Amino acid sequence: MVTIYDIAKKAGCSSSTVSKALNNSSTISKKRKEEIIAIAKLMGYVPNSNARQLATKNSWSIGILFSEDLNIGLEHHFFGGVLEAFKTYVEDLGYEVTFVSKKVGHQSLSYLEWCKYKNVDGVFIVTVDVDDVNLKELTESGIPIVTVDNGVLNVPTIISDxxxxxxxxxxxxxxxxxxxxxxxxxxxxxxxxxxxxxxxxxxxxxxxxxxxxxxxxxxxxxxxxxxxxxxxxxxxxxxxxxxxxxxxxxxxxxxxxxxxxxxxxxxxxxxxxxxxxxxxxxxxxxxxxxxxxxxKVKIGREAAKHLIALINHEIESTPGIVKRVPVxxxxxxxxx
Missing domain, CATH: 3.40.50.2300 (Response regulator)
Structure with a gap:
C-alpha cells in the first residue's frame, strides 16, 4: 500500500509537504501541489479516509444538489459538463461526491437534515428550484456552499459572462x-x-x-x-x-x-x-x-476551487457572483 512517505521520497520532499498538497493547503505553491498530486495518482495512492477525518475533522464528502424538479437531467450539455469538471477536480483531491436527497431510506428529510446526516463538508448547487422551501434553510445554515449560473441564491456563484x-x-x-x-x-x-x-x-x-x-x-x-x-x-x-x-x-x-x-x-x-x-x-x-x-470546464473547476477554499477556511463566504467566466x-x- 502506497503511503505519503513513499510519495515524499519519489517527489523529493517531506511527508508534511505531501500531506499539505493532498489536503489542498494554500501554504505551498500551486505548481508544487499539482506535481505531488500527479505523483500520488501515478503511484496509485488511496487516502485513508478514517485517518484523514481524524487529522482534519473533515468528512471528505461533498454533497451535489441537482434538482429533479426542473426536468434537467445529468446529460444536460451545460450543467452536465459543469458537474463533470467539478467532480473530476474534487475527486483528484480525495473528496467523495454524493447527491443530496430528500430521503434516507423511507424517511423524508430536508436538504439541511440530509447534509447533517451525511456530515458533508460542503455543498455544490448545480440546479435547483429557487422557490423550494427547504433551500433557504440550507443556504443559511453556515455549511460551505457554491452554486453556478444563479445569482438569486444568497451564496457564492460562478457564472458565464x-x-x-x-x-x-x-x-x-x-x-x-x-x-x-x-x-x-x-x-x-x-x-x-x-x-x-x-x-x-x-x-x-x-x-x-x-x-x-x-x-x-x-x-x-x-x-x-x-x-x-x-x-x-x-x-x-x-x-x-x-x-x-x-x-x-x-x-x-x-x-x-x-x-x-x-x-x-x-x-x-x-x-x-x-x-x-x-x-x-x-x-x-x-x-x-x-x-x-x-x-463548462472552467466554470466547474472554478466552482470546485472556491468550495474547497471555503471548506479549508481559506476564504469567507461572499454572497453573489464571485467570478464571471469569459465566453x-x-x-x-x-x-x-
Missing part, C-alpha cells in the same frame, strides 16, 4: 448590417435569461438603438420546441421577420431555424440566427450555428 457574450453577438450582427435584431429570451425564472435580456437592452440602448418590444419574446423553456413556438410568436407579434435573431440558447436557436424554414425563410440569406452555449450538435446542423461558447463568439454558417 452573459453581458460580454450578448455584446459580442449584437456588435457582430450590427457590423454585418443587421438593423432589426430580435431576442428570443429564456424563461425569466432563469437568472442567466434575466442577465441576457438586460444586456440586450443595455447594449442596444448604448449604441443609440431604440428598443422595439415587439422584437422581444420570452420562450417557455430552453428547449427546441420552445424556440420553435417562440419564433411563430415573434413573427406574429412583429408582423414579419427581423434581420437577425439572438437566441438565449442553442436549442432555442435551432427550434427557431426550423420554424423559419417551415415559413419559407432561409438562414442566413433572409435571417441571421445566433445561439448561446456551443453544444456539440451546432457544428453539424444545417446551417451550422453561430453561437456563444460557454467554458467566446464562434462564427459559423447561420450568420454568413
Amino acid at each position: 452573459n453581458y460580454q457574450g450578448t455584446r459580442m453577438v449584437l456588435n457582430y450582427l450590427r457590423l454585418k448590417g443587421a438593423k432589426n435584431i430580435a431576442h428570443i429570451a429564456g424563461p425569466m425564472r432563469s437568472f442567466a435569461a434575466q442577465e441576457r435580456i438586460d444586456a440586450y437592452r443595455d447594449v442596444l440602448t448604448k449604441a443609440g438603438v431604440e428598443i422595439d418590444e415587439k422584437l422581444i419574446i420570452e420562450a417557455n423553456n430552453y428547449d427546441f420546441n420552445s424556440g420553435k413556438n417562440a419564433l411563430y410568436q415573434l413573427v406574429s407579434q412583429y408582423g414579419g421577420v427581423p434581420d437577425a435573431i439572438y437566441a438565449a440558447s442553442d436549442d432555442i436557436a435551432l427550434g427557431a431555424i426550423r420554424a423559419l424554414k417551415e415559413l419559407g425563410y432561409k438562414v442566413p440569406e433572409d435571417v441571421c440566427v445566433v445561439g448561446f452555449d456551443n453544444i456539440e450538435l451546432t457544428k453539424y446542423t444545417s446551417p451550422a450555428l453561430t453561437t456563444i461558447a460557454q467554458d 467566446e463568439l464562434v462564427i459559423r454558417e447561420s450568420t454568413k
Whole structure:
C-alpha cells in the first residue's frame, strides 16, 4: 500500500509537504501541489479516509444538489459538463461526491437534515428550484456552499459572462448590417435569461438603438420546441421577420431555424440566427450555428476551487457572483 512517505521520497520532499498538497493547503505553491498530486495518482495512492477525518475533522464528502424538479437531467450539455469538471477536480483531491436527497431510506428529510446526516463538508448547487422551501434553510445554515449560473441564491456563484457574450453577438450582427435584431429570451425564472435580456437592452440602448418590444419574446423553456413556438410568436407579434435573431440558447436557436424554414425563410440569406452555449450538435446542423461558447470546464473547476477554499477556511463566504467566466463568439454558417 502506497503511503505519503513513499510519495515524499519519489517527489523529493517531506511527508508534511505531501500531506499539505493532498489536503489542498494554500501554504505551498500551486505548481508544487499539482506535481505531488500527479505523483500520488501515478503511484496509485488511496487516502485513508478514517485517518484523514481524524487529522482534519473533515468528512471528505461533498454533497451535489441537482434538482429533479426542473426536468434537467445529468446529460444536460451545460450543467452536465459543469458537474463533470467539478467532480473530476474534487475527486483528484480525495473528496467523495454524493447527491443530496430528500430521503434516507423511507424517511423524508430536508436538504439541511440530509447534509447533517451525511456530515458533508460542503455543498455544490448545480440546479435547483429557487422557490423550494427547504433551500433557504440550507443556504443559511453556515455549511460551505457554491452554486453556478444563479445569482438569486444568497451564496457564492460562478457564472458565464452573459453581458460580454450578448455584446459580442449584437456588435457582430450590427457590423454585418443587421438593423432589426430580435431576442428570443429564456424563461425569466432563469437568472442567466434575466442577465441576457438586460444586456440586450443595455447594449442596444448604448449604441443609440431604440428598443422595439415587439422584437422581444420570452420562450417557455430552453428547449427546441420552445424556440420553435417562440419564433411563430415573434413573427406574429412583429408582423414579419427581423434581420437577425439572438437566441438565449442553442436549442432555442435551432427550434427557431426550423420554424423559419417551415415559413419559407432561409438562414442566413433572409435571417441571421445566433445561439448561446456551443453544444456539440451546432457544428453539424444545417446551417451550422453561430453561437456563444460557454467554458463548462472552467466554470466547474472554478466552482470546485472556491468550495474547497471555503471548506479549508481559506476564504469567507461572499454572497453573489464571485467570478464571471469569459465566453467566446464562434462564427459559423447561420450568420454568413
